[in-house]
Amino acid sequence: MVTRINIGPVHPSTHGVLRMVADIDGDTVVNVEPHIGFLHRGVEKLVETRMYMQSPVYMEKLDYVAPLSYDEIYVAAVEKAMGVEVKERAMYVRTILLELQRIASHLLWLGTMANDVGQFFTMFMWCFKDRDLVLRLLEEASGARMFYVNMRIGGLIRDLPPGFDERTIEVLGYLEKRIKKYEDYLEKNPIFVDRFKGVGVVSREMAIELGLTGPVLRGSGVSYDVRKDNPYYIYDKLNFEPQKRSEGDCFARYRVRMLEMKESIRLVKEALRNIPEGDALGMQIRLILPSAKSKIVCVSRELPRGECLMYMVSDPQRPYRLSIRAPTFINLAALSSIVKGCRTADIFAILGSLDIVMGDVDR
Amino acid sequence: MKIDRALLLEKARELKSQGYSYLVKITAVDYESYLEVIYMLRNLSERKDETLEVDVDPADAWVPTLIEDFKAADWYEREMYEMFAIEIKGREMERLLLEKWNGKAAPLRKNFAWNEPYEKGD
Amino acid sequence: MLTGSVLVAAWFVSNLLLLSGTAADAFDVFVYAVAVSLLIIAFDYLFGWVERKTIAKIQKRHGSTYVGKYGILQNLADFVKLLSKEHSVPRNADKALFLITIPLMLSLSLFLIFLLPFSPGIVESNIGLGMLVVFVLLSFLPLIIFSNGFSSGNKFAAISAQRSVVMLISYEIPLILVLASVGALANSYNIAGIIGAQSQWWFVLMMPIGFVVFFIAMLAEMERPPFDMREADSELIAGWLTDVSAPYYTLALFLDYTRMFLGSLLIAILFFGGWNGPMLPPIFWLLLKTFLISFFIVIVRATTVRMRVDRLLRFGWVWLLPLSVLNLIVTYILFIG
Numbered sequence: 043m044v045t046r047i048n049i050g051p052v053h054p055s056t057h058g059v060l061r062m063v064a065d066i067d068g069d070t071v072v073n074v075e076p077h078i079g080f081l082h083r084g085v086e087k088l089v090e091t092r093m094y095m096q097s098p099v100y101m102e103k104l105d106y107v108a109p110l111s112y113d114e115i116y117v118a119a120v121e122k123a124m125g126v127e128v129k130e131r132a133m134y135v136r137t138i139l140l141e142l143q144r145i146a147s148h149l150l151w152l153g154t155m156a157n158d159v160g161q162f163f164t165m166f167m168w169c170f171k172d173r174d175l176v177l178r179l180l181e182e183a184s185g186a187r188m189f190y191v192n193m194r195i196g197g198l199i200r201d202l203p204p205g206f207d208e209r210t211i212e213v214l215g216y217l218e219k220r221i222k223k224y225e226d227y228l229e230k231n232p233i234f235v236d237r238f239k240g241v242g243v244v245s246r247e248m249a250i251e252l253g254l255t256g257p258v259l260r261g262s263g264v265s266y267d268v269r270k271d272n273p274y275y276i277y278d279k280l281n282f283e284p285q286k287r288s289e290g291d292c293f294a295r296y297r298v299r300m301l302e303m304k305e306s307i308r309l310v311k312e313a314l315r316n317i318p319e320g321d322a323l324g325m326q327i328r329l330i331l332p333s334a335k336s337k338i339v340c341v342s343r344e345l346p347r348g349e350c351l352m353y354m355v356s357d358p359q360r361p362y363r364l365s366i367r368a369p370t371f372i373n374l375a376a377l378s379s380i381v382k383g384c385r386t387a388d389i390f391a392i393l394g395s396l397d398i399v400m401g402d403v404d405r
Numbered sequence: 406m407k408i409d410r411a412l413l414l415e416k417a418r419e420l421k422s423q424g425y426s427y428l429v430k431i432t433a434v435d436y437e438s439y440l441e442v443i444y445m446l447r448n449l450s451e452r453k454d455e456t457l458e459v460d461v462d463p464a465d466a467w468v469p470t471l472i473e474d475f476k477a478a479d480w481y482e483r484e485m486y487e488m489f490a491i492e493i494k495g496r497e498m499e500r501l502l503l504e505k506w507n508g509k510a511a512p513l514r515k516n517f518a519w520n521e522p523y524e525k526g527d
Numbered sequence: 528m529l530t531g532s533v534l535v536a537a538w539f540v541s542n543l544l545l546l547s548g549t550a551a552d553a554f555d556v557f558v559y560a561v562a563v564s565l566l567i568i569a570f571d572y573l574f575g576w577v578e579r580k581t582i583a584k585i586q587k588r589h590g591s592t593y594v595g596k597y598g599i600l601q602n603l604a605d606f607v608k609l610l611s612k613e614h615s616v617p618r619n620a621d622k623a624l625f626l627i628t629i630p631l632m633l634s635l636s637l638f639l640i641f642l643l644p645f646s647p648g649i650v651e652s653n654i655g656l657g658m659l660v661v662f663v664l665l666s667f668l669p670l671i672i673f674s675n676g677f678s679s680g681n682k683f684a685a686i687s688a689q690r691s692v693v694m695l696i697s698y699e700i701p702l703i704l705v706l707a708s709v710g711a712l713a714n715s716y717n718i719a720g721i722i723g724a725q726s727q728w729w730f731v732l733m734m735p736i737g738f739v740v741f742f743i744a745m746l747a748e749m750e751r752p753p754f755d756m757r758e759a760d761s762e763l764i765a766g767w768l769t770d771v772s773a774p775y776y777t778l779a780l781f782l783d784y785t786r787m788f789l790g791s792l793l794i795a796i797l798f799f800g801g802w803n804g805p806m807l808p809p810i811f812w813l814l815l816k817t818f819l820i821s822f823f824i825v826i827v828r829a830t831t832v833r834m835r836v837d838r839l840l841r842f843g844w845v846w847l848l849p850l851s852v853l854n855l856i857v858t859y860i861l862f863i864g
Contacts (some may be wrong), residue, residue: 082502084512087513252477253476351430353432353443365432372477375479404502
């Protein structure tokens with residue numbers, strides 16, 4: 043007998059406002075339909091009424107877990123429309139900040155995912171304490187802990203403060219040990235492994251057909267990472283290898299993200315070693331901006347959650363149309379296909395491994 | 406590349422058989438006199454992108470559905486329907502994001518009267 | 528609240544009537560019951576505080592520090608706050624049954640603790656088959672949980688209750704089998720007899736497998752994490768406590784710790800030698816052992832992941848049941864045969 047259960051927009055599963063209507067037969071899920079739109083703020087339309095540098099504020103609020111990445115991709119789109127080159131030192135600094143943001147985002151993912159399977163906040167608290175250290179570094183670099191708005195056309199609002207590299211190396215050393223500890227803790231726990239292995243398997247063909255992106259795609263064996271295949275900034279200079287696993291279950295996606303965290307730590311250290319001297323400042327906002335001629339640009343970046351693509355049609359003063367391809371939008375759309383045939387408790391395990399941020403889904 | 410609406414499905418299938426099986430995004434732009442619907446496809450094994458652009462008359466706005474070949478098109482098409490009032494022929498449509506909408510105008514079109522009050526309800 | 532207290536009082540009186548038949552003096556029994564109740568209340572209150580603080584320290588935070596020194600008055604503040612809230616019953620619920628079940632569960636747990644002696648001198652109910660009586664009465668609990676879930680008129684509570692009952696009845700079987708081996712080893716089911724038989728060696732040393740099986744099965748009986756699927760907050764939204772109004776919620780919290788006290792007491796009696804110990808009075812040793820076992824259970828809560836229902840049942844049937852049978856056979860061969 044099929045019961046229809048409403049997993050309402052308000053639920054203690056720390057995912058934001060997502061409503062799912064689940065059809066459940068006993069303990070097996072027949073169908074899950076996500077109903078979204080609770081956090082829709084009309085950003086794409088809003089940006090059409092604002093001037094170029096008034097919009098990074100809106101962009102950051104999209105993915106509020108990793109705001110710097112959206113800030114950066116928008117500014118990159120504007121730079122491409124204007125034909126402005128980013129200064130070399132600024133490229134290094136941007137990469138460092140982006141990778142730090144990726145580490146912070148994955149730490150939050152780890153905490154909330156463990157919470158979803160019943161860890162009762164222990165993992166969550168530890169991960170947040172560690173994420174706090176990274177946020178403190180980002181605060182030193184930009185002045186804010188969460189919504190940075192420190193990207194400017196051609197560079198940044200300010201350069202890294204003196205002594206930043208020593209402090210970063212110290213924090214990264216500590217994080218390496220902590221990540222190793224979390225891995226041991228979770229992977230040697232048979233209950234945890236049992237919750238994730240073999241759950242929510244997505245085969246390679248299905249992943250490509252469903253249009254999945256990011257660690258979800260790489261967990262199914264498709265090795266596509268924008269940083270490698272369409273490199274930007276200094277990723278072609280650093281030895282970067284995308285991490286992938288081939289099983290396609292929740293455990294594979296978990297492993298991919300853990301490996302990505304370690305990879306990010308390595309990238310930051312390497313970038314800090316090779317950073318050139320120079321000037322990283324971008325154009326000031328208050329200067330009258332030279333107009334971006336009417337152009338169509340398409341910029342794609344690898345966000346912590348997947349690949350984001352900004353398709354912008356530009357007007358002299360403001361974007362004529364900004365189309366944002368949010369990674370979690372398409373990942374969540376695939377939920378109903380992935381969950382068929384799983385148990386009720388697996389819905390949350392799968393949702394945790396997809397790493398959804400509702401601001402990104404609803405825009 | 407710009408193609409005609411009638412040839413869209415055929416061309417998409419042709420591209421899929423050539424390896425462009427990953428649908429990146431379906432989006433649309435409202436240039437006042439016409440709407441341009443953009444399909445971005447990607448070939449994962451060769452790392453190449455291909456874009457199909459279809460011009461659509463705003464008064465007669467519809468495109469055929471790609472959902473049989475590309476499952477990822479599902480939510481993108483629903484978003485196009487909701488935001489631009491572009492009908493997708495060949496599948497049943499439900500609203501995706503803002504469910505209780507009076508259906509009078511599409512938010513992302515340029516002629517959307519966002520400054521004026523509207524009646525709520527469906 | 529009125530219903531609840533009336534019920535608790537009713538059970539109290541029935542305890543007295545039951546026990547006065549076997550013990551000497553009705554007044555003595557009454558004093559004993561009051562003393563034990565105060566002990567339970569003190570334990571529950573203390574352990575509410577210990578749990579919050581321990582979990583907080585494991586999670587690298589402080590826990591409650593504001594109310595009272597070291598936050599010890601926090602639970603009292605919560606209790607008083609909850610009592611002042613509105614009492615309501617959902618329209619779909621079977622009102623009488625819904626309101627009775629939580630006080631009934633509490634009364635059952637309290638009664639079971641009354642049956643256990645705390646000291647060799649204060650053996651109020653020297654029932655010959657003491658332990659068996661305890662476990663038989665313990666198996667009434669799934670029935671009451673079932674009626675609670677179904678009378679609440681709430682789909683989620685019903686599903687949670689159903690899962691919980693299945694889990695409880697599956698995990699009772701290894702429990703009883705290990706109890707049988709304890710009884711065989713001690714040559715009696717009388718509680719004082721079991722403790723007496725451990726004067727040389729504690730049973731935990733003589734049957735370690737049995738201890739592990741019993742501990743895990745007891746965690747399931749107490750519905751403590753990792754077996755807490757009724758309160759699984761991120762799984763089926765809220766579970767059985769969705770529609771329970773404030774005064775009954777306090778009873779439910781109280782119930783959680785009372786069951787933990789009962790479980791730890793049983794483990795202490797059956798495996799750790801009960802009140803045996805040098806020099807200090809026996810009741811001190813019993814309470815110390817219970818305290819340490821409860822503390823360990825709290826740490827298990829902070830560090831464990833919840834199992835999925837079907838895996839949990841599978842674990843009970845595929846692992847615990849054969850292990851308990853193995854334990855029985857090994858004990859028989861080593862010590863009795």
